Amino acid sequence: MPENRPIEAAALSTAVPSLAPDEVGALVSRLYGIDGSVKSLAGERDQNCSIETADGTRYVFKISNPSEPVSVVDFQIGALEHMARVSPDLPVPRVVRTLGGQTRDTVALAGVVQTTVRMLTYLDGIQIRETPRTAAQRRAMGALLAKLNLALRDFTHPSATHDLLWNVSAAHRLTDKLDGIDDAPRRALAELFMKRFTDHVLPRLASVRAQVIHNDYHLYNVLVAPDDHERIVGIIDFGDMLHAPLVGEVATAAAFHMTGNADPFEGPAQFVGAYHATLPLTEVEQEIVADLMATRHLITALISEWRAKRYPENRTYIMRHNPAAWEALSQMADLSRNEARDRLLTEVQKG
Numbered sequence: 072m073p074e075n076r077p078i079e080a081a082a083l084s085t086a087v088p089s090l091a092p093d094e095v096g097a098l099v100s101r102l103y104g105i106d107g108s109v110k111s112l113a114g115e116r117d118q119n120c121s122i123e124t125a126d127g128t129r130y131v132f133k134i135s136n137p138s139e140p141v142s143v144v145d146f147q148i149g150a151l152e153h154m155a156r157v158s159p160d161l162p163v164p165r166v167v168r169t170l171g172g173q174t175r176d177t178v179a180l181a182g183v184v185q186t187t188v189r190m191l192t193y194l195d196g197i198q199i200r201e202t203p204r205t206a207a208q209r210r211a212m213g214a215l216l217a218k219l220n221l222a223l224r225d226f227t228h229p230s231a232t233h234d235l236l237w238n239v240s241a242a243h244r245l246t247d248k249l250d251g252i253d254d255a256p257r258r259a260l261a262e263l264f265m266k267r268f269t270d271h272v273l274p275r276l277a278s279v280r281a282q283v284i285h286n287d288y289h290l291y292n293v294l295v296a297p298d299d300h301e302r303i304v305g306i307i308d309f310g311d312m313l314h315a316p317l318v319g320e321v322a323t324a325a326a327f328h329m330t331g332n333a334d335p336f337e338g339p340a341q342f343v344g345a346y347h348a349t350l351p352l353t354e355v356e357q358e359i360v361a362d363l364m365a366t367r368h369l370i371t372a373l374i375s376e377w378r379a380k381r382y383p384e385n386r387t388y389i390m391r392h393n394p395a396a397w398e399a400l401s402q403m404a405d406l407s408r409n410e411a412r413d414r415l416l417t418e419v420q421k422g
Contacts, residue, residue, distance in 0.1 A: 087385065088118040088134045088180055095120050099132055102169045102176050103190060113388055117310065121193060129193035130167060134178075137186045141175075142230040144187045147309050148174045149228050150283060151191070158222035162294075162305045164191035194305030196294025204331040206341050207301045213345030215303050216288050216324055220317060220350055223283045231283050231314035236374055238286070239319040240276055242268050242366045248373040251380070257372075260400050264369045271408060272362045276316055278355050284320035287311040289327040291391075318356040321346055322363030325415070326371075327392075329364075329399045336414040339364060344418025357419065361411040365403050371396040 090098070092109040099122050100106050107130075112119040118134040135144055152174075154161050166174050167190040175189040199208065236245070246265060252258040285292075287308055294305030321343060328338030343360065346352075352360065375393040379386045403411055413420075 086382065087114060087116060087136060088186060090118060090134060090180070092120075095132060095134075096122075098178060098188065099130075099190070102188070103130075103167065104170050105130065115310075115385075115388065122190075129195075131164065131191045131193050133189050133191070134180075135187040135189075137180065137184045139187070140230065140233070141177075141187050143233050144175055144189065146228040146230040146233070147312055148189065150223060150226055150309060150312055153226045154219075154222050157225075158218070161219060161222055162194065162303060163219075163309075164194060164305075164307065166191060194294055194307060196304040197297055197300070198291055199293045199295055199300075200290035202295060202300040204328075204338065205301060208295070209328055209338055209341040210345035211301050211303055212288075212293055212324070213342040213347075214349050215293075215306070216285070216320070217346045217349035219285060219288075219306060220282070220320060223285075226283050228283070231312075233313060235286075235311060235313050237311045237370065238313060238315055239323055239363055239367050239370060240272075240316045242370050243273060245370055245373050248377050251377050252373070257397060260397075260404060261369055261372060263404060264365050264400060267362055267408065268366045268369070272359050272366065275355055275359055279353065279359075280317045280356070281315060282317055283312060283314050284317060285309060285311070286313055286315065286320060286323060288320070288324040289392075318352065318360050319363055321352065321356075322360050323367045325360070326364045326367040326399065327395075329402070330395055335399065335402045336411075336417070339415055340417040340419075343415060344421070347419045352419070357416055358412065361415040362408060364415065365400065365411070368396040368399040368403075372400065 095109045105122060105124060107122040107124040110121040112121055112131065116136040116139065120132045122130045122132050148166055151163060151166050154163050155165055168174060169176055175187050177185055178188050180186055242265065249258060249261055249265065252261055292306065292308045293303060294307065296302045296304050325339040325342050328342050329335040332338055371392050375390050378389045382389065
């Protein structure tokens with residue numbers, strides 16, 4: 072793909088579907104034979120709804136963005152079914168089949184545009200973002216992500232390498248978004264980390280492991296038990312999955328632990344240490360994981376600023392990680408690459 076091509080990947084340039092609750096309910100009843108109340112759930116690209124039946128059973132009904140290729144939906148479904156087979160103890164959603172035994176179906180929006188729908192089991196739990204952060208919780212998250220990656224290690228699919236804007240290892244393709252940062256100091260900060268990525272990470276990516284990864288393992292997408300905030304009961308939202316460098320998975324997840332402590336590296340170091348204890352990072356991966364943690368914050372800032380201008384009606388959701396991303400980049404700007412690496416790998420080096 073030409074590096075200067077405008078990126079409109081993964082349906083980020085198309086508005087989210089917006090079926091009314093009664094329309095959603097009718098679809099679910101027709102396709103699945105399930106009747107229940109419909110509640111809207113947050114989503115960046117797709118329309119997501121909770122379906123609750125009279126006996127309290129809940130499901131997640133997903134209406135894909137019309138520009139999402141069906142093959143990508145099949146990739147996500149295939150990954151969930153693979154994990155159910157090889158690692159049934161992983162707390163991930165299960166695919167619910169239609170009355171006809173299908174894993175997905177096709178519907179027409181507004182009678183014209185075709186899109187894909189599917190349904191998953193609903194995982195009960197509290198989003199980690201709503202709980203107090205603890206070292207034990209971060210380590211539990213790190214260890215579980217490693218187990219998830221081990222379960223996905225042998226999974227392959229023709230659409231696993233699909234183009235996705237939220238691919239930290241392809242951050243250089245977002246260079247054209249730098250001009251959209253109106254604040255000059257922030258633009259300079261973004262340019263600094265883009266250069267760090269292109270100079271030091273990009274040349275090394277060919278020598279690191281790659282596989283299918285979750286790619287969005289953060290405080291909104293991990294659920295814990297109401298009575299035990301260190302016991303993880305759910306991993307959700309596999310919509311950003313793709314085949315990409317494994318170290319990008321670790322860096323992306325670690326980036327969300329920089330807030331909440333006086334030392335912004337304390338939380339990420341605990342997370343990475345626990346991940347490494349289950350699935351060790353190679354020397355090359357250890358060399359660039361801190362760079363990629365900064366890169367995750369960089370692409371969060373660039374994509375959210377760009378999308379919030381395009382879709383002001385969804386601004387609150389789009390910008391939810393934006394302030395933390397800029398804060399993290401500011402915190403890392405005064406550190407050398409080696410200093411950032413050593414602080415992130417504190418617990419890895421202890422082992």
